[in-house]
Amino acid sequence: xxxxxxxxxxxxxxxxxxxxxxxxxxxxxxxxxxxxxxxxxxxxxxxxxxxxxxxxxxxxxxxxxxxxxxxxxxxxxxxxxxxxxxxxxxxxxxxxxxxxxxxxxxxxxxxxxxxxxxxxxxxxxxxxxxxxxxxxxxxxxxxxxxxxxxxxxxxxxxxxxxxxxxxxxxxxxxxxxxxxxxxxxxxxxxxxxxxxxxxxxxxxxxxxxxxxxxxxxxxxxxxxxxxxxxxxxxxxxxxxxxxxxxxxxxxxxxxxxxxxxxxxxxxxxxxxxxxxxxxxxxxxxxxxxxxxxxxxxxxxxxxxxxxxxxxxxxxxxxxxxxxxxxxxxxxxxxxxxxxxxxxxxxxxxxxxxxxxxxxxxxxxxxxxxxxxxxxxxxxxxxxxxxxxxxxxxxxxxxxxxxxxxxxxxxxxxxxxxxxxxxxxxxxxxxxxxxxxxxxxxxxxxxxxxxxxxxxxxxxxxxxxxxxxxxxxxxxxxxxxxxxxxxxxxxxxxxxxxxxxxxxxxxxxxxxxxxxxxxxxxxxxxxxxxxxxxxxxxxxxxxxxxxxxxxxxxxxxxxxxxxxxxxxxxxxxxxxxxxxxxxxxxxxxxxxxxxxxxxxxxxxxxxxxxxxxxxxxxxxxxxxxxxxxxxxxxxxxxxxxxxxxxxxxxxxxxxxxxxxxxxxxxxxxxxxxxxxxxxxxxxxxxxxxxxxxxxxxxxxxxxxxxxxxxxxxxxxxxxxxxxxxxxxxxxxxxxxxxxxxxxxxxxxxxxxxxxxxxxxxxxxxxxxxxxxxxx
Numbered sequence: 118x119x120x121x122x123x124x125x126x127x128x129x130x131x132x133x134x135x136x137x138x139x140x141x142x143x144x145x146x147x148x149x150x151x152x153x154x155x156x157x158x159x160x161x162x163x164x165x166x167x168x169x170x171x172x173x174x175x176x177x178x179x180x181x182x183x184x185x186x187x188x189x190x191x192x193x194x195x196x197x198x199x200x201x202x203x204x205x206x207x208x209x210x211x212x213x214x215x216x217x218x219x220x221x222x223x224x225x226x227x228x229x230x231x232x233x234x235x236x237x238x239x240x241x242x243x244x245x246x247x248x249x250x251x252x253x254x255x256x257x258x259x260x261x262x263x264x265x266x267x268x269x270x271x272x273x274x275x276x277x278x279x280x281x282x283x284x285x286x287x288x289x290x291x292x293x294x295x296x297x298x299x300x301x302x303x304x305x306x307x308x309x310x311x312x313x314x315x316x317x318x319x320x321x322x323x324x325x326x327x328x329x330x331x332x333x334x335x336x337x338x339x340x341x342x343x344x345x346x347x348x349x350x351x352x353x354x355x356x357x358x359x360x361x362x363x364x365x366x367x368x369x370x371x372x373x374x375x376x377x378x379x380x381x382x383x384x385x386x387x388x389x390x391x392x393x394x395x396x397x398x399x400x401x402x403x404x405x406x407x408x409x410x411x412x413x414x415x416x417x418x419x420x421x422x423x424x425x426x427x428x429x430x431x432x433x434x435x436x437x438x439x440x441x442x443x444x445x446x447x448x449x450x451x452x453x454x455x456x457x458x459x460x461x462x463x464x465x466x467x468x469x470x471x472x473x474x475x476x477x478x479x480x481x482x483x484x485x486x487x488x489x490x491x492x493x494x495x496x497x498x499x500x501x502x503x504x505x506x507x508x509x510x511x512x513x514x515x516x517x518x519x520x521x522x523x524x525x526x527x528x529x530x531x532x533x534x535x536x537x538x539x540x541x542x543x544x545x546x547x548x549x550x551x552x553x554x555x556x557x558x559x560x561x562x563x564x565x566x567x568x569x570x571x572x573x574x575x576x577x578x579x580x581x582x583x584x585x586x587x588x589x590x591x592x593x594x595x596x597x598x599x600x601x602x603x604x605x606x607x608x609x610x611x612x613x614x615x616x617x618x619x620x621x622x623x624x625x626x627x628x629x630x631x632x633x634x635x636x637x638x639x640x641x642x643x644x645x646x647x648x649x650x651x652x653x654x655x656x657x658x659x660x661x662x663x664x665x666x667x668x669x670x671x672x673x674x675x676x677x678x679x680x681x682x683x684x685x686x687x688x689x690x691x692x693x694x695x696x697x698x699x700x701x702x703x704x705x706x707x708x709x710x711x712x713x714x715x716x717x718x719x720x721x722x723x724x725x726x727x728x729x730x731x732x733x734x735x736x737x738x739x740x741x742x743x744x745x746x747x748x749x750x751x752x753x754x755x756x757x758x759x760x761x762x763x764x765x766x767x768x769x770x771x772x773x774x775x776x777x778x779x780x781x782x783x784x785x786x787x788x789x790x791x792x793x794x795x796x797x798x799x800x801x802x803x804x805x806x807x808x809x810x811x812x813x814x815x816x817x818x819x820x821x822x823x824x825x826x827x828x829x830x831x832x833x834x835x836x837x838x839x840x841x842x843x844x845x846x847x848x849x850x851x852x853x854x855x856x857x858x859x860x861x862x863x864x865x866x867x868x869x870x871x872x873x874x875x876x877x878x879x880x881x882x883x884x885x886x887x888x889x890x891x
Contacts, residue, residue: 120151121188128190155193159185161230171237179209185228196225206234240278240330244270246338255342257314258349258438261307265297268304270326270336277329286323286337293320297342306340314346348434350381352389354442357407362447365418373399374410374444378430386434393426399446401428410444418450419485452490452544456482463538463554465520469528469561477511477556480518482540490544493518498537498551507536511556520554528560529601562655564601566609568663571596578646578664581631585669589635593622593667596629598651608654614662615648622667624649637669644668 124130134147162183170180187194200208246268253266272279283304285294297320298309306322322340327333357375380387391401391408398414410426424446431439458480465478484491494515500507513520520538534556541549571579571594581594600607611629616622622645624631631647645667652660 118151120153121157123151125188153190153193155189155224155226157188157193158226159187159195159228161185161228164230166230166232168232168234169237170234171239173239182230182232185230187226187228238275238278240274240328240332240334242273242278243334244272244281244326244328244336246270246326246336249338251338251340253340253342254345255308255312256345256347256349257312258347259308259312261309261311263308265306265308265342266340268299268306268324268326268338268340270304270338272328272334274328274330280329281326282329283324283326286325289323293322296320297322299324312344313349314344317344319343348382348386348432348436348438350386351438351440352378352380352430352432353440354378354391354428354430356442356444359444359446361445362449363412363416364449364451365416365453366451367412367416369412369414371412372409373412373446376408376410376428376442377406378408380432382432382434386432386438388433389430390433392429392431397424397426399424399426410446416448418448418487419454421448422450422487423447450487450490452486452542452546452548454485454490455548455550456484456493456540456542458482458540458550458552460552463552465554465556466559467522467526467556468559469526470563471522471525473522473525475522477520477522478554480513480520480538480540480552480554482518482550482552484542486542486544490542492543493540494543496539496541498539500537502534502536503531510534511536513538526558528558528603529564531558533557560603560606562602562606562653562657562659564606565659566598566600566651566653566661568651568661569597569599571663571665573664578666580666580668582668582670583633583637585637585639585641585671587633587637589633591633593631593633594665596624596631596649596651596663598629598661600653602653602655606653606655610652610654612650612652613647614650615646617642617646621645622647631665641669 120130123132130151130153132149132151134149136145136147137143138145166182168180170178185195185198198208198210200206247270251266251268255263255265268283270281270283272281281304282301283299284301285299296308296310296312297306299306299322304324304326306324320342322342323337324340325335325337327335355377357377359374360372363371363373376391378389378391380389391403393399393401393410398412398416399410400413402409402411410428426444426446428442428444429439430441431437459482463478463480467475467477480495482493482495484493495513495518496515497507497511497513502510508523510523511520512523518538518540536554536556537551538554539549539551541547571581573579583591583593587593596611598609598611600609609629610626611624612626613622613624613631621634621637622631623634629649629651631649647665647667648662649665650660650662652658
């Protein structure tokens with residue numbers, strides 16, 4: 118047990134207990150007294166005591182030392198103190214109380230503390246300056262804070278008795294106290310005000326040094342300051358009058374401000390000159406002691422709405438003194454800037470069938486002027502679109518520049534138009550500017566496909582006939598449809614939605630060709646009912662349908678077998694492709710050597726004859742296309758059936774329907790070399806917006822007898838703009854066998870925009886065939 122932890126410093130320490138005895142139950146109270154033993158040594162609060170005793174202390178002076186602490190009680194606690202032997206100090210002790218019980222008092226314990234005594238100095242010496250009088254010279258233009266002299270006073274005492282504080286003497290004049298200052302610790306005398314040689318040429322400063330002892334002692338000195346005359350007065354600019362604001366259209370030489378300048382010095386120090394910073398549209402003119410600030414260049418409120426002009430005045434003293442004055446000049450605005458549009462040209466794209474009042478765009482123009490000169494209003498300039506005024510198509514809000522649609526636009530009727538917007542400020546007179554707004558109507562899928570062939574009505578279906586001997590893949594008919602929309606909205610897909618015999622017919626998805634899937638049986642029904650749906654690629658898609666009745670007959674009149682109608686099974690495709698590659702390679706090889714041979718022969722003939730009609734390879738003379746054309750016209754009658762007269766015809770073909778670009782071509786029917794050939798002359802380029810990449814049309818030219826003479830094939834350029842999606846490649850609409858047949862149409866010569874095509878006997882009288890050129 119630890120008595121000090123249980124009872125701390127109480128004289129007695131009792132612990133109360135209860136003792137319980139069973140059978141029978143009895144309770145006894147027990148008190149246990151814990152007696153102290155000497156188990157703790159005395160301890161001083163600090164291990165080291167430092168006493169400062171003045172050297173003037175008299176014998177018998179007492180200095181208190183903190184007592185030691187012992188947690189034990191009674192005689193076990195602190196009983197006595199002892200001081201180490203010293204001839205200067207003795208220990209004075211007070212009596213201790215006794216009466217505590219002691220269980221074990223031996224051996225006694227002790228604690229020690231170190232006492233350090235330092236003798237403190239007494240203030241028995243006054244401060245003393247190293248000189249009694251200090252003499253200095255000082256320029257009168259010395260700025261405040263300039264060091265005049267640094268005083269030095271010393272005191273041999275220690276501590277605060279030797280600390281010296283500097284101050285003015287009691288008999289120093291008040292004027293001197295205002296002009297000078299003394300640092301109390303460093304003894305530095307500095308300029309505290311403005312010195313003027315004209316007022317006083319010298320000053321006497323009395324300074325005293327005082328120590329910090331209990332009874333302070335002081336020393337004194339005198340500082341004699343001689344003032345040296347200098348150019349200490351700066352010139353002063355006085356603004357007499359100011360004319361502000363100045364209009365930005367003010368003429369050069371307009372007076373802005375009137376100023377005067379003064380200098381308190383005399384002689385050369387009083388001569389003053391003024392200047393302003395360069396690069397400003399202002400200049401200074403002098404008149405005796407007055408100056409005028411006038412305009413020199415063109416002012417522009419938009420570049421600078423105000424100027425802070427710093428006027429610098431410099432005298433002729435040595436060194437010269439100068440001063441500055443800032444003059445604030447405002448520039449008033451005039452209406453000299455027209456509104457400026459954020460965009461040089463605006464392009465707006467709006468889907469067709471837009472609601473009335475739809476927001477087209479926001480025209481924004483800014484005016485660098487201010488107030489009413491910068492307030493911009495918008496309006497539409499008068500004009501016509503498709504014969505109607507502009508206001509019947511669009512409107513614009515005058516304050517915000519929001520442009521709205523007045524009507525619903527139709528892409529198929531109006532694809533683009535332009536309007537001119539005028540922005541005008543509210544200045545006097547008002548200024549304005551214009552901008553062109555291009556409005557493009559974007560196509561929407563709002564037209565269902567239109568079926569051109571075959572056609573049916575609500576009461577009757579289109580009639581097509583096939584022979585009973587029709588084979589699998591027999592071409593029954595072809596659905597021809599157009600779509601009034603453009604782009605992918607005009608892409609058409611064909612679906613067989615209803616048929617009386619689901620397994621007998623199929624329709625090509627992209628070409629619309631209806632073919633048989635198997636050979637007809639002898640006992641097949643005489644008629645079949647089909648319903649074909651044509652669907653476009655819009656979102657959402659639109660569709661049309663046609664009802665077709667296919668009649669099975671024993672014989673179809675005037676049907677010429679066409680092996681190209683057959684569709685080979687997929688198993689033969691790889692073999693056909695290999696044969697095509699070999700055939701094309703062989704033809705290309707023979708064609709290359711033929712061209713080289715013809716070139717060599719013609720070059721050789723040219724070296725013999727030397728004249729030419731028109732240039733060819735190597736400059737060889739050859740027959741002009743005009744001669745070929747004439748000879749073909751002279752021989753064509755002999756090659757046509759009796760009584761048929763065909764003259765050269767020029768046919769102009771223009772795109773319509775779903776085409777978005779118009780083309781025109783001139784075609785000339787000709788003949789030569791004993792084979793049916795055609796010469797094409799492309800005489801005009803595209804005249805509209807962009808369109809599909811290729812188109813094929815088939816026409817017949819008939820003579821007086823009505824017999825078919827020749828097929829005229831009109832081809833279309835490939836012209837696609839990057840901003841418009843291409844139509845599907847038409848090549849995928851035909852089978853591989855059909856495309857192989859088309860390769861036989863060979864273009865053997867091309868010069869500029871003409872091409873002679875050798876059909877190699879493919880075209881005969883009365884025969885129709887499709888031609889594709891990509």
